[in-house]
Amino acid sequence: MDPLETLTHAAPILLSMLLGDKAISLNRAAAADESRELGATIAAAGRDSxxxxxxxxxxxxxxxxxxxxxxxxxxxxxxxxxxxxxxxIRRVNRTLPEPSGEHIRARAADAMSAFKKLCGA
Structure with a gap:
């Protein structure tokens, strides 16, 4: 698959996962964890992967x-x-409700459009 197609396919899936209630709850808990263990575990299984x-x-x-x-x-x-x-972070801070699937898809499409303008050959 073409790299841009791969990113286009993955973008809404990734965004939906990162803005979902489970990820937000884990991030809230990690922010309150003074041992920093939960944050390290989330980072290792998340961004670091x-x-x-x-x-x-x-x-x-x-x-x-x-x-x-x-x-x-x-x-x-x-x-x-x-x-x-x-x-x-706005979801973690409770200043943004969980976005709809439509909003996720629109945001992913907008991000891909901007990325193509920025990095397209």
Whole structure:
């Protein structure tokens, strides 16, 4: 699958997972955990596992010249920033309700459009 197609497919799934009640509850609990163990566990199973996969997909795009960016790592940061922004922290802080599936799909589409403008070759 083309790297942009892969990211387009994964974006709403990832965003839905990150903004869902389970992830938000875990992040709230991690923020209150003074031992920092829960936060470390969430990071290891979450971002520390997912980021390299996104970086790998983007790296394939850079290798084939389907994408252009300073590095796969930089482009992966851009992708996640465009996709998630501050939505997760706003959910954790209870200033944003759980978004609808329609909102998730629209946000993912907007993020992909911006990412293509930023990194499209």
């Amino acid at each position: 997912v980021f390299p996969l996104i970086e790998k997909v983007i790296g394939r795009g850079l290798e084939t010249a389907a994408l252009a960016a300073p590095s796969a790592g930089v482009a992966a940061e851009w992708f996640l920033s465009l996709l998630i922004g501050d939505l997760q």
